[in-house]
Amino acid sequence: MASSRSGPNLSRIATSLGVSVATVSNALSGKGRVSGQLVERIREHAAELGYVPSQAGRALRTGRSGVLGLVLPDIANPLFPKIAQAIEFAASAAGYGVLIADSRGDVATQTEAINRLVERGVDGMVIIPRRATRISAVACPIAVIDTASTPGNTVAADHWQGGCEIANHLASLGHRRILIIGNNQESNVQNDRAGGIRSGMRAGMHSETLWIERLEQESGSGCPLGLAEKVRQGFTAFAALSDLQALRALTELQQAGVNIPADVSVTGFDDLIWSPVVTPSLTTVRMDMDAIAGIAVSALVDTIRASGIRQGMLVTAEIDRVAMQLIVRQSSGPAHPAPKTSEMENT
Amino acid sequence: MASSRSGPNLSRIATSLGVSVATVSNALSGKGRVSGQLVERIREHAAELGYVPSQAGRALRTGRSGVLGLVLPDIANPLFPKIAQAIEFAASAAGYGVLIADSRGDVATQTEAINRLVERGVDGMVIIPRRATRISAVACPIAVIDTASTPGNTVAADHWQGGCEIANHLASLGHRRILIIGNNQESNVQNDRAGGIRSGMRAGMHSETLWIERLEQESGSGCPLGLAEKVRQGFTAFAALSDLQALRALTELQQAGVNIPADVSVTGFDDLIWSPVVTPSLTTVRMDMDAIAGIAVSALVDTIRASGIRQGMLVTAEIDRVAMQLIVRQSSGPAHPAPKTSEMENT
DNA sequence: CTGAAAGCGCTTACAG
DNA sequence: CTGAAAGCGCTTACAG
Numbered sequence: 001m002a003s004s005r006s007g008p009n010l011s012r013i014a015t016s017l018g019v020s021v022a023t024v025s026n027a028l029s030g031k032g033r034v035s036g037q038l039v040e041r042i043r044e045h046a047a048e049l050g051y052v053p054s055q056a057g058r059a060l061r062t063g064r065s066g067v068l069g070l071v072l073p074d075i076a077n078p079l080f081p082k083i084a085q086a087i088e089f090a091a092s093a094a095g096y097g098v099l100i101a102d103s104r105g106d107v108a109t110q111t112e113a114i115n116r117l118v119e120r121g122v123d124g125m126v127i128i129p130r131r132a133t134r135i136s137a138v139a140c141p142i143a144v145i146d147t148a149s150t151p152g153n154t155v156a157a158d159h160w161q162g163g164c165e166i167a168n169h170l171a172s173l174g175h176r177r178i179l180i181i182g183n184n185q186e187s188n189v190q191n192d193r194a195g196g197i198r199s200g201m202r203a204g205m206h207s208e209t210l211w212i213e214r215l216e217q218e219s220g221s222g223c224p225l226g227l228a229e230k231v232r233q234g235f236t237a238f239a240a241l242s243d244l245q246a247l248r249a250l251t252e253l254q255q256a257g258v259n260i261p262a263d264v265s266v267t268g269f270d271d272l273i274w275s276p277v278v279t280p281s282l283t284t285v286r287m288d289m290d291a292i293a294g295i296a297v298s299a300l301v302d303t304i305r306a307s308g309i310r311q312g313m314l315v316t317a318e319i320d321r322v323a324m325q326l327i328v329r330q331s332s333g334p335a336h337p338a339p340k341t342s343e344m345e346n347t
Numbered sequence: 348m349a350s351s352r353s354g355p356n357l358s359r360i361a362t363s364l365g366v367s368v369a370t371v372s373n374a375l376s377g378k379g380r381v382s383g384q385l386v387e388r389i390r391e392h393a394a395e396l397g398y399v400p401s402q403a404g405r406a407l408r409t410g411r412s413g414v415l416g417l418v419l420p421d422i423a424n425p426l427f428p429k430i431a432q433a434i435e436f437a438a439s440a441a442g443y444g445v446l447i448a449d450s451r452g453d454v455a456t457q458t459e460a461i462n463r464l465v466e467r468g469v470d471g472m473v474i475i476p477r478r479a480t481r482i483s484a485v486a487c488p489i490a491v492i493d494t495a496s497t498p499g500n501t502v503a504a505d506h507w508q509g510g511c512e513i514a515n516h517l518a519s520l521g522h523r524r525i526l527i528i529g530n531n532q533e534s535n536v537q538n539d540r541a542g543g544i545r546s547g548m549r550a551g552m553h554s555e556t557l558w559i560e561r562l563e564q565e566s567g568s569g570c571p572l573g574l575a576e577k578v579r580q581g582f583t584a585f586a587a588l589s590d591l592q593a594l595r596a597l598t599e600l601q602q603a604g605v606n607i608p609a610d611v612s613v614t615g616f617d618d619l620i621w622s623p624v625v626t627p628s629l630t631t632v633r634m635d636m637d638a639i640a641g642i643a644v645s646a647l648v649d650t651i652r653a654s655g656i657r658q659g660m661l662v663t664a665e666i667d668r669v670a671m672q673l674i675v676r677q678s679s680g681p682a683h684p685a686p687k688t689s690e691m692e693n694t
Numbered sequence: 695c696t697g698a699a700a701g702c703g704c705t706t707a708c709a710g
Numbered sequence: 711c712t713g714a715a716a717g718c719g720c721t722t723a724c725a726g
Contacts, residue, residue, distance in 0.1 A: 007486070009719055020697045025721060032722085033695055052486075055468045056412065057719030059403035060702045067446070067467070075432045078620050084431070085422045088449050097467045099414070099444050102435050120414070120444045121402045139354070139399075222623060244621060247594075251625040254601035273425050274591060274621065276569060278598040356703055367713045372705060379706085380711055404703030407718045 008049045009057075017045055028053075059121065067097045068300065069117035073110050073130030075102040078244060078272050086293035087126055094301050096123070103130070114138055124300040124315070126293075141303040141315050143296040147188040148321040155295045155317045157287035159189055162324030163196020165285055166239050166267050169326055171202045174335040175237035175265060179230050180209040181249055182241040190241045193269060197239055208235075212245060225249065228256035236264050236335040243268035243275050246282055250331065261333030271327055280330035287324050295319055355396045356404075364392055375400075406468065414444045415647065416464035420457050420477030422449040425591060425619050433640035434473055441648045443470070450477070461485055471647040471662070473640075488650040488662050490643040494535040495668040502642045502664045504634035506536050509671030510543020512632055513586050513614050516673055518549045521682040522584035522612060526577050527556040528596055529588040537588045540616060544586055555582075559592060572596065575603035583611050583682040590615035590622050593629055597678065608680030618674055627677035634671050642666055 010028075014021040019038070026032030027042040028051075034042075059065045068091050072080060084100070091098045099122060101113035110130060117125055124141040129150075143154040150156070170178060180197055182190045198207055216223055227238065227249055238253070240246035246268030253260060260266055260280055268275060271286035299317040357375075361368040366385070373379030374389040375398075381389075406412045415438050419427060431447070438445045446469055448460035457477060464472055471488040476497075490501040497503070517525060527544055529537045545554055563570055574585065574596055585600070587593035593615030600607060607613055607627055615622060618633035646664040 010721095011719075021719090022698080022721080023696055025719095026696090029721085035695060038695085052466050054407070054719050055466065056403055056406035057702090058721075060401070060407050060704085060718085061720045061722085063702075065403065075435070076428050076620065078425070078428070080431070081423050081425070081427045084427070084447065085449055085451070088422070088447055089451070092448075092463070097446050097463070099446055100431065100435055101439075102432055104432070104436070116439070116444070119399050119402065222628065224626070244624065247621055248624045248626070251598065251601065251627075254598065255607075255626045260602075273423065274594055277591065277595045279571070279595070279602045280598075281569065357705095358703075368703090369705080369714080370712055372703095373712090376705085382711060385711085401703050404718090405705075407702090407720085408704045408706085410718075 007052050009051075009054065013042065013046055013049060013051060016049075017042060064123050064304070065121040066095065067099050067120070067122050068297070069099050069101060069114075069120075069122040069125035071101050071103070071110070071113055071117065071125060071127040073103045073113075073128065075100075075104070079270055081273075082289045083128065083293070086289040087297065089290065090293040090297035094297055096297070096301070123304045126296050126300065141300055141313055143300045143315045143317075145292060145296055147192045149192055150188050152314055153320065154299055154315055155292055155320050155322065157292060157324050158321040159192035159324070160196035160199070161321075162269065162285040162287070162326075163193045163198075164200035165196075165324065165326040166269075167197045167200025167205075169283070169328065169332065170237045170239065170265065170267070171200070171205060173237075173265065173332060176205050176335070177233075177235045178205065178207040178237045178239055179227070179235045180207055180239050180241065181225070181245045182209060182211050183245055184213045185211045193241045212248075225252055227252050228258060231256075231258055231264055237332075238264060238266045240266070240268045243270050243272040243282060243284055246284070246331075247274060247278065250278065250282070260331050262336070265332035265335070267332055275327075276329065278331075283329045283332035284327050285324045286327055288322055291322050295322070354399050355393075356398075356401065360389065360393055360396060360398060363396075364389060411470050411651070412468040413442065414446050414467070414469050415644070416446050416448060416461075416467075416469040416472030418448050418450070418457070418460055418464065418472060418474040420450045420460075420475065422447075422451070426617055428620075429636045430475065430640070433636040434644065436637065437640040437644035441644055443644070443648070470651045473643050473647065488647055488660055490647045490662045490664075492639060492643055494539045496539055497535050499661055500667065501646055501662055502639055502667050502669065504639060504671050505668040506539035506671065507543035507546070508668075509616065509632040509634070509673075510540045510545075511547035512543075512671065512673040513616075514544045514547025514552075516630070516675065516679065517584045517586065517612065517614070518547070518552060520584075520612065520679060523552050523682070524580075524582045525552065525554040525584045525586050526574075526582045527554055527586050527588065528572070528592045529556060529558050530592055531560045532558045540588045559595075572599055574599050575605060578603075578605055578611055584679075585611060585613045587613070587615045590617050590619040590629060590631055593631070593678075594621060594625065597625065597629070607678055609683070612679035612682070614679055622674075623676065625678075630676045630679040631674050632671045633674055635669055638669050642669070 010021045010024050014024045024042055027034045027039045070087050088098045101117050103109035103113045118139045126143045128145050146153050146156055147159055148156045180194050238249045240249055246266055250266045268282050268284040271284045275282040275284050295317045299315045303315045357368045357371045361371045371389055374381045374386045417434050435445045448464050450456040450460045465486045473490045475492045493500050493503055494506055495503045527541050585596045587596055597613045615629050615631040618631045622629040622631050642664045646662045650662045
């Protein structure tokens with residue numbers, strides 16, 4: 001039994017037109033020298049027949065599949081829709097398809113996911129590594145999107161600078177005591193963001209950092225963060241390292257009767273889908289995923305086009321960190337010395 | 348220039364072992380009759396050499412790419428991570444890769460996205476159609492995931508029954524006046540959910556429905572929903588048709604000083620990532636995406652394996668609607684006749 | 695400007 | 711049990 005393609009192939013077009021397959025191929029790809037008239041006739045006929053070129057044939061011959069892999073070790077990440085959309089868009093514009101692979105949060109399976117993609121013959125891949133995972137040698141060019149501070153990185157949002165934006169914003173509103181709320185202390189991204197916030201603070205400002213995962217290990221998953229107590233201690237700004245944590249903070253504070261932004265300000269990171277929709281809408285910092293995806297994909301594509309040999313190599317880009325942009329919404333406002341702020345002095 | 352594969356191929360293994368490629372192929376696939384000893388030697392050697400079979404060669408020969416397409420016309424949808432993860436998992440377990448395609452919300456480009464996948468030679472595809480889009484004939488088997496009430500459907504969550512679950516839950520808590528909050532009236536999914544809620548209400552219960560998109564067309568995007576006013580009118584339960592709208596309702600009510608669940612209950616749909624994390628955590632209804640994806644993918648794979656001819660046909664499954672499961676969390680509680688509920692009588 | 699031919703890596707009847 | 715051979719659809723030097 002042979003292949004079971006339904007549509008016509010080059011050979012069918014060729015015989016039906018009384019020319020050679022080579023000529024048809026050349027006419028369709030615009031490569032070889034074919035007379036204008038013939039080109040037109042061939043293209044017309046191909047369109048009539050509904051010719052769809054076989055990727056398999058082309059891939060086998062050229063050694064290129066025209067497909068890029070996207071490895072997302074944490075597909076449950078709420079940023080995922082934006083990432084996937086941006087990568088798919090950039091890849092599609094460059095003529096590539098996108099094959100996804102997920103390691104379901106398991107660090108061990110990341111390698112397996114990568115191998116599956118290699119077996120499927122991807123020409124290259126975009127990897128967003130889980131936490132501090134280092135990517136070992138892979139049989140194709142790879143672009144890594146992570147924090148700029150991670151070594152072996154192709155492109156990243158400038159999370160540190162994003163943190164600075166938040167700190168500046170809060171400082172200019174008059175906030176002096178900031179509670180940074182992160183999820184996981186091992187995350188490079190979250191660490192950079194927190195570092196940026198701290199480094200962007202002005203003289204006389206004070207910050208503490210609350211890591212939710214650590215707290216939950218002691219107090220159980222979904223436990224309260226005790227933010228009302230922090231308000232009593234004089235914190236007037238809650239700077240979460242992701243919009244998910246910001247949302248958690250926002251609702252916990254609201255439930256405790258704290259008014260946002262009259263009493264305290266809340267900020268997030270990433271401009272996730274709910275940020276503009278909650279009340280009050282969330283001040284946050286956005287990364288330009290389209291720019292990042294565009295840089296990663298074009299670096300990858302350049303390498304693929306240039307190299308005859310498919311090697312395992314980390315691709316680099318000219319611009320390797322993309323600025324984040326502050327989006328001021330209603331959840332942040334001027335700091336008013338709270339009524340109960342008497343304790344502020346003695347800490 | 349020939350193909351630029353880096354690794355060894357069947358021929359290399361064959362000559363290096365002094366056997367034929369056919370035998371190597373048979374040994375590796377376990378198909379033809381090869382002596383146990385030889386099989387072992389071949390496998391060992393292949394592993395040593397790090398042999399990775401060429402999908403392109405196999406695809407060209409068999410006419411099967413081993414890849415499934417996933418068409419998501421609205422990749423920004425917050426359900427997307429769950430869908431993509433579930434499909435990828437099911438496909439991967441069945442030995443298939445997943446190629447994603449997005450039409451960026453544009454109805455017109457849906458067809459284009461589908462065509463791109465066909466050109467890449469997918470063996471079949473899973474389509475989650477945008478709104479009420481009908482899928483026209485496609486050159487490969489397709490599985491459609493939508494509402495059960497949509498004609499031409501492979502499998503779906505039973506959104507109607509999910510609505511009933513919500514209505515039952517609220518009824519048993521003593522709620523009588525329910526505000527249903529949806530986004531778009533054109534959505535089949537949202538209509539089914541709303542219909543389920545209405546049909547699940549008991550005698551003496553009353554509901555109204557608020558469509559956000561329509562409201563925003565008049566009052567501008569991001570406008571308040573006026574829920575505090577609804578509370579004054581005696582509504583004690585707010586049943587959103589998605590967790591995103593539930594979140595919007597929850598924060599708007601909290602901001603207005605309404606206590607949840609003491610004063611009113613809020614419920615959602617889909618168990619999105621933030622549902623367990625907000626305060627109070629959100630009562631919602633979950634669909635078993637793994638089950639749905641499993642059914643869609645296996646129906647697809649069965650058809651692909653069975654049919655020699657790659658035709659455009661809608662695949663059907665034995666189970667075509669999967670029950671949704673109520674998850675009771677803290678945002679819903681017993682209805683107390685509110686202090687200002689005097690108006691309840693006269694409406 | 696056009697065509698004949700080779701070959702990418704694989705699988706599958708078929709012959710031995 | 712093992713091998714020789716054909717052929718999937720395409721592209722690309724090369725010859726004419």
